[in-house]
Structure formats: C-alpha cells, structure tokens
Amino acid sequence: MTSTSLQDSTGTAVPAPPVAKKIPTERTHHGETFVDNYEWLRDKESPEVVAHLRAENAYQEAVTAHQEPLREAIFQEIKGRTQETDLSVPHRKDGWWYFSRSAEGKEYGIHCRVKAQDSGSTVADWTPPAVEPGVGIPGEEILLDGNMEAEGKPFFSVGGTAVTVDGRLYAYAVDNSGDERFTLRIKDLRAGELLPDVIENIFYGVAFSPDGTRLFYTVVDESWRPYQVKAHVLGTPVADDVVLYQEDDAAMWLGFELSADRRHLVLGIGCSEYSETRLLRFDDPAQALTTVISRNERVLYEAEPFLLGGKEKILLTHNRAAINSMVSLADPAELEKPQAQQTWQTVVEHSDDVRVNGAGVTATHLIVSIRKDTIERVQVLGLAGLGTPAQQAPVEPAFDEELYTAGVGGSDYEAPVIRLGYTSYFTPSRIYDFVLPTPEQPAGELLLRKESPVLGGYDGSDYVATREWATAGDGTRIPLSVLRHKAVRQDSTAAGLVYGYGSYEMSMDPGFGIARLSLLDRGVVFVIAHIRGGGELGRHWYEDGKKLTKKNTFTDFVDATDWLAKSGWVDPDRIAALGGSAGGLLMGAVANMAPEKYAAIVAQVPFVDPLTSILDPDLPLSALEWEEWGNPITDPQAYAYMKSYSPYENVRQVAYPKIAAVTSFNDTRVLYVEPAKWVQELRNKTAGTEPIVMKIEMDGGHGGASGRYVQWRERAWDYAFIADALGAAELLPGAGLK
Template sequence: MTTSRAAATPSAPERTAAPAAASVPAAPASPPVAKKVPVTRTHHGDTFTDSYEWLREKDNPEVVAHLNAEQAYTDAVTAGQEQLRQDIFNEIKNRTQETDLSVPSRKDGWWYYSRMVEGSAYSIQCRVRAAGDGSTVEHWTPPVVEPGVDVPGEQVLLDGNAEAQGQPFFSLGGAAVTRDGNLYAYAADFAGDELFTIRIKDLRTGGLLPDTIEKAFYGLAFSPDGGTLYYMVADDSWRPYQVKTHILGTPVAEDQVLYQEDDVAMWTGFGLSADRRHLLVSIGCSEFSETRLLAFDSPEKGLQTLIPRGGHILYDAEPFLWKGVEKILLTHDRDAANSMISLVDAAEFAKPLTEQEWATVVAHDEAVRINGATVTATHMVVSLRKDTIERIQATPLEGLGTAAQESGVEPSFDEELYTASMGGSEFDSPVIRVVYTSDFTPPRVYDYVLPTAALPHGELLLRKETPVLGGYRAADYVATREWATADDGTKVPLSVLRRADLPRDGTNAGVVYGYGSYEVSMDPGFGVPRLSLLDRGVVFVIAHVRGGGEMGRHWYEDGKKLRKKNTFSDFIAATDWLAQSGWVDPARIGAMGGSAGGLLMGAVANMAPEKYAAIVAQVPFVDALTTILDPELPLSALEWEEWGNPITDPEVYGYMKHYTPYENVRAAAYPAIAAVTSFNDTRVLYVEPAKWVQELRARSTGTAPIVLKIEMDGGHGGASGRYEGWKTRAWDYAFLADAIGARTLR
C-alpha cells in the first residue's frame, strides 16, 4: 500500500461447474482459540472492549505458540488444496523464463543491469563499460546481453543469492554508485521489517569498506565527490523523519542530521534532482507538502525551503539550470485539484507566496490528472492520467512557459487499455526509458527518442518484451472496460479479464479484486500468476473503486476520510455487476485485496457476506481504528490525512467505528476467509488479522473455514525470493479457486 500500509492465465478440454460450497473442505474440529483478556478503550464517550489485544505482545511465547497453532490449523484445513497449489506454482514457473535479465541502463559511462539465473531466488546486479560519450542516440543503444551468455568485461556489483545465504529473509532496499564508478552502497533487509543495513563496496577491489550503517530506512545517495553518503532513518513509529549524512571513513556515531521532521503526521524522503545538482528533501502528507533544496555547489547555504507547508500546497519540485537561470518546475495543486505544472524562476521563492510569478506550463484540466514531471537537458517529461490510462508526454524546454511553448507529444500505442510509465532517464540523454504493459501484453521496455524538429513525433525503439513461455498467446484472452453503478448513482469503472473462448452461460466462477486508498491506481498490467485463474474459467474483475486515483483527484477524495464508505459500496456494486453480467454463477464469486485493500475485504465481508464464496485478505488493515488511535504504533499518525484523526474528531471516530472490520464483525454466515500475514510486517502488524480471525470464528453462524496464514520470516510482501513469492501467490489463488469451484484447467 504505497508509502503507508501497501499488495497484486491456451485452451483446455473442460471446466468445473460445481457450486462453491462443494469444494470447501471441512475444518478440523478445534481451531486455535485465543484466551480472552478484556481491555477497554474509551474515546468520545464510546467504550469498546477488546478481548484479543494481548496478541500484540510479539515477544510473548504464548503469542508465538498461538500463531504457530494457527498456521498448523491452516495447513490442516487447506491440505486438500496442496495439489492445486503445486499445479499453479508449476504453471507460473513454466511460463517464466527463469534465466533472464533487465534491459541495461546507461549512467556515467557504464551500462547497469540485473540478471536472474534459473534455480536462484534473487537477482545479481551487474555492469559493463559503455562506449561513446553519450552525445548520440546510438550511444544509448543498450548492449546485447543474452540470458546465460557471459558478457566480456561484466562486473558483478552484488549477488543477492550470496547475500541471502544463511538468512531467513533478504531484500535489497536501494543502491547508489559514486559518479566516478568506484563505490557501490547498498541497503539490505534480513528480517522483513524494512529496516536496512547499509554497506559500501569498493568496486576496484571487490572489498567492503568498514563503514556499516544499521537500521536505516529507504533512500541512498552519494554527494558529487563521492565522499558523503546521504541516508534516511525512521523513528520508533516507523516514520521516516531524519536525513543523515555519513562522511566515508568516519565513525557512524558521528553522522550528522541534515534534516529532522518532528511533526508526527508528516513523511520525509529525499532524492537527487534530474541534473544531480541538488539534493531534494521532501516533507509531506496526502494534502500538502514542503520541499527543501541543498545545492551541491554551495552546501554552506544549507537547505533552502521553496514553498513552506503553511501554504497548504501539495507539490513536487524539479530544479534545473536553463540558459544560466535557475528554474523550478512545479507540479502542484494550487487552484488545481488535478494538479497543473508551472515554471518559476528560483529567485521568486524569496518573495511572499502571493507575490510570486508562476508561468503556466500545463494548465489544470478536470479530465487530466497530472502525476508528476521531470526534465532532461532538452525536454520536460510529464506523467499524466487521462481516461483512467497512465501515459507519458514530452515537451521541448525551449519556449516553455511562454507563448512560444510547443505542444506536448505522446508516444502512441495500439491498445485501448494500457499503462505507459517512466522507466528512468538521464539528464543528458536524447532518449527516455518507457515501460509499457497491458493486462495481456507482457512488459515491454522502450527507449523513446525525444521529439525534435527532424523527428517531430519522436520514435519508439523496442528494447525488450518480457518472454512468456508455455505457448502463451495474448489472443486467447480478452480485457474489456465495463461500468458498475454504485448506490449513489456513480459509475465505477471495471476491468474485466477472461479467456476469449469462455461461454457467457452464467455458470463460470468469478473473482473481484480491489484496493481503493491513497490515490493508488490499479492500472492495466500483465501478471503471469493470474493466467492460472483465467485458464480455470474464472472471470477476473478489477474494481477501480473510489479512494484510488483512476478517475482523478476527486475520485480519491470521494473515497477517503468521511467518504470512505464509498470505497466499500463501490466494490459491492462491482460484485453485483459481475453476478448479473451473465458470465458467472452468483454463488461462485470470490474476492481479494491486500493491505488497505484488506480493510476493504473486511468491510465487504461484514456488509455483504452472502455475496462471496471466499475472501482472501492479504496483510489486511482490519483493525484500523485501534491502530490509528495510537500514534506510537507504526505509521499511525501518518494515516490521519487518509482516514481522519479519530483522537481529536468525534465525527471521524464515530464514522470509522461503523466500518472498521474488526469492530463490526457480526452474527452472520461468513464465507471461507483466509487472512494472510507476516510476523515481521511493519506496515500492517500481524496482530490485526490475528484478532480479526478470532472474532470472525466466534461470531460466524456459517460452517466455512476461517484461517490465518502467517509467514514467520516475512514482511509486508510475504516471504522473500521469487520462488517463495510464487508459492505465496499459488496459495492465495488455490484457496480462492477451490472455494469457487475452479480447480480444473479448461
């Protein structure tokens, strides 16, 4: 679930048409029953008694024993799905080219890329020298690097498999290389708690420097001279709040704090400007922000604030030098709900906000959401969303913000529903990297030659399409845009995915997937695991519910705070559309969502349990009110801008109290439910689904099993490594497929 809580198939001869309940195995007689230790919580005159809050005691052996018992129960309940899980895992594996590599990206005279090797769980980071000075498009043509073929001069920067050896978990949280190419800093997580150990490798010798930084957060960057490393630190509530500087060769205990954010409701991060002349420190929430710049050519001036947070403007800034004048490209929501882009001389920010002169570059448009903008030496590149589709637009810098400004140019694609996003760019490059995908087009990597007078529309150069093995043909599948009608009349967009040969006879199974928070969009994108459901005759619906960003800023704002219930009713409307579509048997519909989408799963389970045969809630945020009422818990204070602050606002408290899943479990025949979590998850603590499952079992009047699947060595994304990831997805899909009677390949 983004920076806060964030989760997401050739003809066969027959399909299963059995009703959902027929394939759900009977649960063992005695699921784990946690003892009840009543704890009362009183806010705004309301008292809630929580019998299972003691399960939060992570170091309590009784808690660990209970969680292990839950997993044993889950294993017993789902034992009959083992062959189905293995089948789906093998289908994922057999469709994946296991020995593969990324498309090389050029930076400072080197081509950087990663390799995957069959049988290995983690990627290997590599590089090879680049030819030419980078002045022509030809110099930006990646070298031909083939799977399994040695590359002359290849240098291994980091082998994730070697790093992970003997560790219960491994994840690479970021890396940075000095401009001279000599030093490589990388951050590794060995627990799944997203706190990293930073090490620095001397690429000339292959040895590690003695500098080791523990418990860092995401974010790494070197100073231009390579002598200073910038990194982030999170506080005890897992909120990134400090930007620190480490001078290589000095004790880590002497590292200085460049910036510290004390407002518990604000998130902090940093990065380099596109031209790498500035360090940008970004502080913000979902409603306003603040950017501070450190100029590397005059560090003695310290951090300089552009627009203070008191201006209550949500913005991103990109500084660059144009014809000797320092410019700032602003993507902002000042009098522009969907955001717009302005060009401002840096000197203007010394004036009061009301007196500053901002030149409009991209005007506000109710039908277009501006996601962000960056620059190269010659062009502005904008990421925008129109008609729900994410796309890229390039405009020459010459004349930008004046009457002489040229129109933006978009690379064109053939499909109706697709995603085209930035895959990276270098400031002095004549090309930008674009990643393209759709629901049934595997990811393609293009280099887009930026438009010029001689090439007014630019040019797309295909560098790679991710291979899909096993006889995959995109023509065997269909994706359509449909619309459900919510209770208030709002039209909710749906992406409906199915096999092209599926009969519309009302007997098929269906799955509805949703998220709907933090303005995150569920954009079209290819997924190998999902093919296993589609090939079993499942109609897969992605519900683009309010709270997401698919339809612009208003779509997000209409599904947050005191409008959050729209997210849930939209999802139910999507379910009703599927049930009435003629494609499926209404008794064979499952639902899936993760993190904030897990809250969605919990809410719809309470509101309409009869509409679902099964629900898979991945790392579900189901005890949201308890969490947000305690600002000491990870991320809680940061959530106030998304859900409201129930501590100070009784209306918010009352509103949340009526939808949070844990507190609204009722006497009802709940469907088969799997709550999937990880012991070391710091975004949604394991205790939330652990408590929820206990309450569901205690109150359900039905007989369908309710299970807790817990990964004891995993984080928010589950266990580490691609094979474990495939096993996790196979488990989730097998649980759904079994419950909705979709076990057999067509």
C-alpha cells in the same frame, strides 16, 4: 488457547481452530468504551502468542491440505511460464551500462554492469549492449549477487543502491528480517573490497554526493516513520553522521532524492494533502537548506530545480487552484515573496479530465506523467520556450491498445532518450527507449528494447480484456476491467473474482501477471474494480473515497460485485473477493456488509483493525494515516465514522463465507495482530460453518516472504484457496501450459 479434533465433510480428522483466551482490555475515547478481548496478541515477544500463531498455521494447513495438489499445479504453471534465466534491459548511467540477471534455480537477482563505449553516434552510444541470458560479456562486473547475500538468512531484500559518479563506489542496503530496516554497506568496485563503513537501521533510499565524499540516507523513528535525513562522510565514524534535517511532525513523511542535474539534494516532506520541499545546493559552502513553498500554504507539490537557458528555475507540479494538479515554472526570487504576490508561468494547464502525476526534466526536455481516461501516459516537450507563448506542443508516444500502462522507467539527464515501461493485461512487460523529439524528428521515435518472454505456449489472443462500468447506489459510474479466457461463455455459469484496493489515490493500472493466467485458464472471470479512494479518475475520485466518504470505497466494491453477478458471465453463487493491505480493510468491510455475496474472501496483510492502530500514534505509521482516514483521537466525528466500518469492531452474527487472512510476523505496516484478532472474532460470531483461517509467514514482511520461488508459492496458495472455493480447480479444455 485450546484445540480439539474435528472431522471435515470427507471424514478426515482436522484440528479445531485455535481458540485464543479472552483478556478484556478497555479502550475509551469520546465517551465510548470498546472492550477488546484479544489485544494481548500484540505482544510478539510472548511465547504464548507465538505458540498461538503457530497453531493458526497448523490449523490452516490441515483445513487446506486438500488444496496442495492444486497449489502445486499453479506453482508449476507460474514456473513453467517464467523464463527463469533472464536479465533486465541495461540502462546507461555515467559511462556504464547497469543491468540485473536472474538464473534458473536462484531466488534473487544478480546486479551487474559493463563499461559503455562513446563513438560519437547518438543512436549507437545509447543502444543497450546485446546481453544474453546466462552468458557473460567481456568486462562484465558483478556488483551484488543477491543469492550470495541471502545465503543462510531467513529473508533478503534490497532497500536501495547508489554508485558514485566516477563509478568507483557502490552502496547497497539490505534487510534480512522483513521489517524494512536496512543495513548499508559500501563496496570499492576497483579493489573488490567492502569499506569499513557500515550503517545500521536505515530506511529506503541512498545517494552519494556528486563528489562521492558523502552518502545520504534516511532514518525512521520508533513508529517507523522516516523522519531524519543524514549525511555520512566516508571514512568517519557513523556516530559523527550529521542530521541534515529532522521532521518532528508525526503526520509528515520525509524522503529525499538528487535533482535531475545533481546540483541539489531535494528533500520532500508531506502527507496526502500538502507538502514542503527543501533544497540543499551542493556548491553552497554554507550548506543551508532553503524552503521552496512552506507547508503553511497548504499546497501539495513537488519541486525540481534546474537550469533553463543558464538561469535558475524551479519546476512545480502543484495543486494550487488545481485539484488535478498542473505544472508551473517559477524563478527562485519569486518564491521568496508572499505567495499572493508571486508570478508563476503555466507550463501544463489544469484540466478536470487530466490528472498530472508528476514532471521532471532532462537537459533538453520536460517529461510529464499524466492520467487520462483512467490510463497513465507520458508526454514530452522541449525546454526551449518553456512557460512562454513559444512553448512547444507536447508529444505523446503512441500505443495500440485501449487499456495499458506507460510510465517513465528512468533516464540520464544528458541522454537523448528516455526509458519507458509498458504493459497491458495480456501484453507482457515491454521496455522501450523513446528518442526525444528533435527538429529533424519532431514525433520522436519509439524503440522496443525488450518484451519479457512468457513460456509455456502463451498466446495473448486466448484472453479478452474489456472496460465495463458498474453503477453505484448514488449514480456514480465505476470503471471495471473485466478479464477472461476467450473460451468462457456468457451463460451465467462461470466463476468470478473481484479485486480492489481503493485507498491513498493508488490506481490499479493495467498490467500483465503470469500468476493470474492460472485463474483465467480455470474459467474464472477476473474483475478489477477501480473504486473510489483510488486515483483512476483524478483527484476527485480519491477525495470521494477517504475520511468521511470512505464508505464509498466499500459500497462501490459491492456494486461492482452486483454488476458481475448480473452480467451474464458468472454464477452469482460462485464469486470470490480479493484485496491486500488497505484492500484487506476493504475485504473486511465488505465481509461485514454483504457476506452472502461471496463464496470466499482472501484478505492479504489486511488492515482490519484500523481504529485501534490509528488511535495509538506510537504504533508504526499511525500518525501518517490521519490524512487518509481522519484523526479519531481529536475528532469525535472521525472516531464514530471509523468505528462504524472498522472490520474488527463490526463483525456480526451472520453466516460468513470461507475467509483466509494472509499475513507476516514481521510486517511493520499492517501488524500481524490485526488479522489474528479479526479471525478470532469472526469465528466467535459467524453463524455459518465455513472455515476461517489465518496463514502467517513467520519470516516475512509487508510483501510476504522474500525469494521469487517462495513468492510464487504464496500466490499459488491464495489462488488455490479461491479456485477451490469456487469449484474452479480444473483447467478449461485446451487451456494451461502447452
């Protein structure tokens, strides 16, 4: 590694970018050999590698030092709009109201509860208590103070919590490094003491058995894939914990949850194309797992066992002869027959225009999550007559805005209400309770419990969100969400930013973001490109942007950029691009395809060396990716196709724009080595003079550093880099904090 001093355009001395030495490593597959000069950077235990990464940080700090006042301004805007002392809306579970508090100056939330009262009045008993920010209430208990837990630790994140039905024991899992391996502890809430049971290296998710004697948790293998569900009997050695199930297929993911009525442990095994559910009955002394539908049937489904009129039923959300999925009802006895002989009752029919995302039950109603016209919605219908001609019509809570997101935020099985979360681009997060329909109130009732406060004189009417459509090269219409300050004029002078993801059927749904306001207030037109590979327009939209159609994701993003350049809103020379993780792969791909279209690109935790990663099944999560990208190990066509777009292997001798790769040393999903190699190759090949930097958080994971203030500063760094590159550092007249 070498480094010398240079001068920037102002004459200020800055170091030259670090130059990693080249140690050629050959990788041969399907008769093709690729020489990788920087694979040695993968050794995170090497002092030389760590020194190189620190040199990268020193370089980016020097190159971007002039952005510090802008970063500080954006950070203060985020902070100034955020009510730092706040709380969540309490939710009721097993006779308690649970909620969390945040406090000014504190990085982490404080998890609390207070005893619920039962008066016999449905409305009163399910109305959350009036909890005030910064003010305790009689009987309030602190379950977990994240600030105390994080004290003296470089990182802090909670990976799951659980409470026994009787409310006595509280389990919580904590990560102090960012590698998403958690330590689980159990607190006796009555005694206020920790139990001696401590379980190391677990994955997300914990749950108690209904009788509170066992604790279920998930373990990952060496490639960071969750592959075991274990049961710990309280008070016994962890070494004696029983493996309830182990998934040996390296391409399958494993998880679990309790059924809504808590009569079953539900194990979910699957990939993006098919799945398998196994059930454990808590009242079965033999504790034998039963399979609902075998993975051999190649059906992608979720199963919810429940009692309907006192009879055992299984609710299936599935894609059997239904690419957008549908909801059916089945008797367990039917599922024991060969599938061709099974009879299922249709509950929600398949539609080419409606994507069914999932379904669940309460004691009285079916809750269905759907996506229609790109928007996520919630529908409910009574269990009476379910799957028969007497089935009730669905009821959908009505909202006023065109572009919004509404989703189920949780419910208690016996509750007469369900909790809904609602947001839009310029409506701060709202929490509603939706009173489930009854014969007396067939439309239900929507009760607003809270709208997250936004300080600093925020007025949503200062901003505009519209749905526009770009046209892809193959004629496909690509939905765009275009966000701007109302003061921006359509005179082709503004700056623009295009954001995208486009993988794993994940949708970039409308949502409020305080940090984004800082860009809009500087006149940046913010475009969210709902490109293929996501889920905004149903399963076809996803299928048309994965495996051997993956390049549609990249070309759609470029076409969205072209729409913005020609829209009349922005100066075509003042457009930047932003994306993270698989969206970081997108950034690397479009940088190679169309570098001239962007003034700057920010790639967050970017998956820019995908072929190297997926060719090695021992690397974290690699085998799980085969269903998304193809298996280049066994399939020469998949190998050739991936190699044709892999950002690292397609860097070419063109003038690249300003590029920032933002990553974390302990990220287990996209390893730091990918952007580290990528920026070296970019610097080797670029024919331009724009800086290419890597910012690495040495104590963070896939989501960056922990702590809200640190995360605000990270977002301020990204946005300052973009605004500076676009010449959009100054606030519009009258915009900003009031």
